Amino acid sequence: MTLAIDVHQLTRRFGSFTAVDAIDLDVQQGEVFGFLGANGAGKTTAIKMLIGLLSPSGGTARVAGFDVLTQTEEVRRRIGYMSQRFSLYDDLTVRENITLYGGIYGLTDREIRERSDAMIDKLGLASSAKRLVRTIPLGWKQKLAFSVAMLHRPSVVFLDEPTGGVDPITRRQFWEMIYAAAADGTTVFVTTHYMDEAEYCDRLSIMVDGRIAAQGTPVELKSEFGVASIDDVFVQLARPAAAEAGR
Amino acid sequence: MKLANRVAALRAFVVKETRHILRDRQTLIILLLMPLAQVVLFGFALRTDVNDIRLAIVDAAPDEESLALRARFSGSGRFTTVATLRNPDQLETRFRRGEADVAVVIAPGLASDLAAGVPARVQIITDASNPNTGTTMQAYASTVVAAWQGDLRGARAGVRIKPDIRMQFNPTLESVNLFVPGLIALVLTMVSALMTAISLSREMERGTLEVLLVSPLRPWQIILGKVLPYLFLAFANVLTALLAAWVVFRVPFRGSLVLLLAASTLYTLVGLGIGVLIAARTSSQRTAMIGTMLGTMLPSTLLSGMIFPVASLPAPLQLLSNIVPARWFIVVVRGIMLKGAGVTHLTTELLVLTGMMLFLLVVATRSFRERLA
Amino acid sequence: MRPLLFLLRKEFLQILRDPAMVRILFMIPIVQLVVLSNAATFEVKRSRMHLIDRDRSEMSRGLVDRMTASRRFEVAERSDRVEQGNLGLMRRTVDMVMVIPPHFERDIVRTRGAHVQMFFNAEDGAAAGVTSSYAGVILTRYAGELGARLQPMTALAGARHEAPPGRGQPRVEVRSRNRYNAELDYRHYMVPGILVQLLTIVGTLLTAMNTVREKEAGTLEQLNVTPVSKGVFIAAKLLPMWIIALVVLSIGLLVAKLVFSVPMEGSLLLVYAGAGLYLMAALGIGLWVATITETQQQAMFVNFALLLVYLLMSGLFTPVRSMPEWAQWIARVNPMMHFITLMRAVMLKGAGVMDVARELGVLVVASVLVLSIAVRQYHKGAH
Numbered sequence A: 001m002t003l004a005i006d007v008h009q010l011t012r013r014f015g016s017f018t019a020v021d022a023i024d025l026d027v028q029q030g031e032v033f034g035f036l037g038a039n040g041a042g043k044t045t046a047i048k049m050l051i052g053l054l055s056p057s058g059g060t061a062r063v064a065g066f067d068v069l070t071q072t073e074e075v076r077r078r079i080g081y082m083s084q085r086f087s088l089y090d091d092l093t094v095r096e097n098i099t100l101y102g103g104i105y106g107l108t109d110r111e112i113r114e115r116s117d118a119m120i121d122k123l124g125l126a127s128s129a130k131r132l133v134r135t136i137p138l139g140w141k142q143k144l145a146f147s148v149a150m151l152h153r154p155s156v157v158f159l160d161e162p163t164g165g166v167d168p169i170t171r172r173q174f175w176e177m178i179y180a181a182a183a184d185g186t187t188v189f190v191t192t193h194y195m196d197e198a199e200y201c202d203r204l205s206i207m208v209d210g211r212i213a214a215q216g217t218p219v220e221l222k223s224e225f226g227v228a229s230i231d232d233v234f235v236q237l238a239r240p241a242a243a244e245a246g247r
Numbered sequence B: 001m002k003l004a005n006r007v008a009a010l011r012a013f014v015v016k017e018t019r020h021i022l023r024d025r026q027t028l029i030i031l032l033l034m035p036l037a038q039v040v041l042f043g044f045a046l047r048t049d050v051n052d053i054r055l056a057i058v059d060a061a062p063d064e065e066s067l068a069l070r071a072r073f074s075g076s077g078r079f080t081t082v083a084t085l086r087n088p089d090q091l092e093t094r095f096r097r098g099e100a101d102v103a104v105v106i107a108p109g110l111a112s113d114l115a116a117g118v119p120a121r122v123q124i125i126t127d128a129s130n131p132n133t134g135t136t137m138q139a140y141a142s143t144v145v146a147a148w149q150g151d152l153r154g155a156r157a158g159v160r161i162k163p164d165i166r167m168q169f170n171p172t173l174e175s176v177n178l179f180v181p182g183l184i185a186l187v188l189t190m191v192s193a194l195m196t197a198i199s200l201s202r203e204m205e206r207g208t209l210e211v212l213l214v215s216p217l218r219p220w221q222i223i224l225g226k227v228l229p230y231l232f233l234a235f236a237n238v239l240t241a242l243l244a245a246w247v248v249f250r251v252p253f254r255g256s257l258v259l260l261l262a263a264s265t266l267y268t269l270v271g272l273g274i275g276v277l278i279a280a281r282t283s284s285q286r287t288a289m290i291g292t293m294l295g296t297m298l299p300s301t302l303l304s305g306m307i308f309p310v311a312s313l314p315a316p317l318q319l320l321s322n323i324v325p326a327r328w329f330i331v332v333v334r335g336i337m338l339k340g341a342g343v344t345h346l347t348t349e350l351l352v353l354t355g356m357m358l359f360l361l362v363v364a365t366r367s368f369r370e371r372l373a
Numbered sequence C: 001m002r003p004l005l006f007l008l009r010k011e012f013l014q015i016l017r018d019p020a021m022v023r024i025l026f027m028i029p030i031v032q033l034v035v036l037s038n039a040a041t042f043e044v045k046r047s048r049m050h051l052i053d054r055d056r057s058e059m060s061r062g063l064v065d066r067m068t069a070s071r072r073f074e075v076a077e078r079s080d081r082v083e084q085g086n087l088g089l090m091r092r093t094v095d096m097v098m099v100i101p102p103h104f105e106r107d108i109v110r111t112r113g114a115h116v117q118m119f120f121n122a123e124d125g126a127a128a129g130v131t132s133s134y135a136g137v138i139l140t141r142y143a144g145e146l147g148a149r150l151q152p153m154t155a156l157a158g159a160r161h162e163a164p165p166g167r168g169q170p171r172v173e174v175r176s177r178n179r180y181n182a183e184l185d186y187r188h189y190m191v192p193g194i195l196v197q198l199l200t201i202v203g204t205l206l207t208a209m210n211t212v213r214e215k216e217a218g219t220l221e222q223l224n225v226t227p228v229s230k231g232v233f234i235a236a237k238l239l240p241m242w243i244i245a246l247v248v249l250s251i252g253l254l255v256a257k258l259v260f261s262v263p264m265e266g267s268l269l270l271v272y273a274g275a276g277l278y279l280m281a282a283l284g285i286g287l288w289v290a291t292i293t294e295t296q297q298q299a300m301f302v303n304f305a306l307l308l309v310y311l312l313m314s315g316l317f318t319p320v321r322s323m324p325e326w327a328q329w330i331a332r333v334n335p336m337m338h339f340i341t342l343m344r345a346v347m348l349k350g351a352g353v354m355d356v357a358r359e360l361g362v363l364v365v366a367s368v369l370v371l372s373i374a375v376r377q378y379h380k381g382a383h
Helices: A043-050 A072-077 A094-104 A109-123 A138-149 A168-183 A195-199 A218-225 A230-246 B003-023 B025-045 B064-075 B088-096 B110-116 B131-153 B175-206 B208-213 B219-249 B257-281 B285-302 B315-321 B325-339 B343-372 C002-017 C019-039 C058-069 C082-091 C104-111 C122-158 C186-217 C219-225 C230-260 C268-292 C296-312 C325-332 C335-349 C357-377
Strands: A005-014 A017-027 A032-037 A058-063 A079-082 A156-160 A187-191 A203-208 A211-216 B053-059 B079-085 B102-106 B120-127 B160-168 C047-053 C073-078 C096-100 C113-121 C172-179
Touching (some): A032 A043, A032 A168, A043 A187, A079 A138, A094 A138, A094 C002, A195 A230, A211 A230, A218 A230, B003 B219, B053 B064, B053 B088, B064 B079, B064 B102, B079 B131, B131 C172, B175 B257, B219 B343, B285 C296, C019 C186, C047 C122, C058 C104, C073 C082, C113 C122, C186 C296, C335 C357
Parallel strands (some): B053 B079
């Protein structure tokens, strides 16, 4: 079986600065893969290369079986993406946003209708379907953005810090949605700052200064570093880098 | 809070504003280069003088008199004969295609008619789609025909009243001399009103203004801090425009530079008042931008006398032009630059501007405070 | 093609849902037409004159009468001293000073020639030029009138036995005709040009702002991750603006007809064909601006700088043929100039397709060129 994400020596330089330095990743189909790192460690740059928004300076990356550099359109048809910033249209209604993305991904009218009904129902947004997205609370917006990213049933979905700024209850609900997606066979590639969320992932990779400093299941990582939580793993890895930066 | 602390706080704030301005290179370059580009463009390109008029002649039966008349036209220096036709049928197409500006139709038998004392017919047809140039071209053509006519009758027959025309303050009617003062007003409006409105409404949009408001700074100090860097930018613009005008076009500067800069400061403050007012009254950057465009830029170019004389406006617009600050400021700048006028000659204008400034600053500060309350 | 339909629907929803936007789209044509066409004129209604009449004769009074009767001039001040007149110019209480020298009448009767001094306040440059040409016309006409009046006098005094005047004298009948704008209404000339400026603003500015806004909001990035192709995206951005601009043009044409009675001598279809072509270039420029800017503020400034060059070099306000040669070359590559020429020719002169073939050709080339540059410049991802 092909890997959902297969990255080999992927590198990106901006001038003399190397943001992503020869990273290797392999993510299995249906896995929830956590991608951790301090601010500025190179996570967002890496994701942008995986979804074809940024071309790599070196190395290869295959997503859903296709090369991101040469088969970008094939990749895009099979992935979903939810960025750090909320990026649905503020001045369109909930249903209009869903319809738009359904249309963009080439769903039929019937598929669009059925899936948006189901989605609105599941999110409990029935009473808000005709409201402008601008007017609904942040937590709902985030769940809506995730659902829209899943609308065309992608085989891999990229979530860039999806739970920033939302309350703990919504965060829990959000992770339930992630698990449900993974159970349906979708690979979830998620970056986060919350270490408790990291514990929910099947496997993790921790980035420090553009390199991958550690990779494995949460249990493996904790035992490798001899600590009780992923938080401690992170602090141990990030400290040398932070000290370096502080000097 | 002690005065020294306040001054220090204000200074920190001004430094922050200056950094904002310096960081946005693209906008800064446009702001600094625009006056230069405008002076050059206005100076070279905006001319209204009519010369090199393209003439079509219809001369069905040339004889010595019609040839003499044609020679008059080619000898006048203003006309270039682009077509000599036998019949007037083709004139329409020439006009429609914009290939000819004026046509002179000479009826057949000119020489024999003149000799017989029968009225000879000459028709001047002008493309008057542009009435300004049309009238001028018509006048030039008539003059040529009249001179020819006068010679026919003999010099003693006609009466001539010759006007000795002197164009005071701008003898050659150099258009650049007229546009530079208007340009200074336009640039100042842009820097003061537009930039203030946009940068204030951006801070409101982003919520950064609230952070400033919880600081010990007073609202007027915040406004002053926003405004000071733009004031310097405005000065730089005035000086570059003047320098460019002088170096490239030798535009005269007859009055006092100090007076001009003082008046510019006054005008900039008026613009800032408008900017703050617009920012306080609009909800987003986009509306603030469009509001400023419509509310200041448009009147400053059209209703100020910058390009089109105020006297040419229809009465209601003339009345409206009185509340456009640029209309008064342009009189001041032209007075200082071209006439060497002093404060005594410009009292009305300066008083009006001062009144506007006081009014706007009070209203702006008030609605700014309301908006934030 | 299906994604395109969805994107188009979204664009229209967004534009029409923004009340400020709708108001702007409908108000701008009306405000622009009414204000600009009335304001953008060098025509001078009435000049205030400082009169110094040193002759005080019947003829000098006749001259002043002719000037005031034309309604172009009014006597605002009188004095005997030029200094007094100059002060008036300095203080802007008068626009011109006319000095009629002593012996004005005597000179005319004896030598058939006289001088009149006129000082204009050229501070208001264009106005001064126009006023002086009005004055010149009145002087010439008055001279003609005097000539006709003096002729019989001379004949009576000098040569009673000669043939009656007129016979044997060469006579010329000069008729002048102003074509295409017989009433010399400046607004008829300005309106077609202003309509073009309007299309340019709507097309270029709004396209740029609308596209950059998606950049600022992050929604553009979201779209770039989808399989929507570059062409479809661009078409979805441009087509609504193209349609809206044509609607704005229609409103403008209606206002032109109803309010200003601007004629439409040529074919309306030709006007729309030209507009459709021109808009492709205008929209392409807007898109290009969006690709080189990151914020709406920057987009507005770049647009503003561009539009300025565009407008000045288009012949909208001042004739292109009055410009120096190099500036005429810039004007020749400006699609706006060609479209203004086309609009004026079709609306005022009734030009047909063949008459404006060159303009149409230039517009085709310009729109293809600009659009392909903008499309090439637009990238779905960063590098």
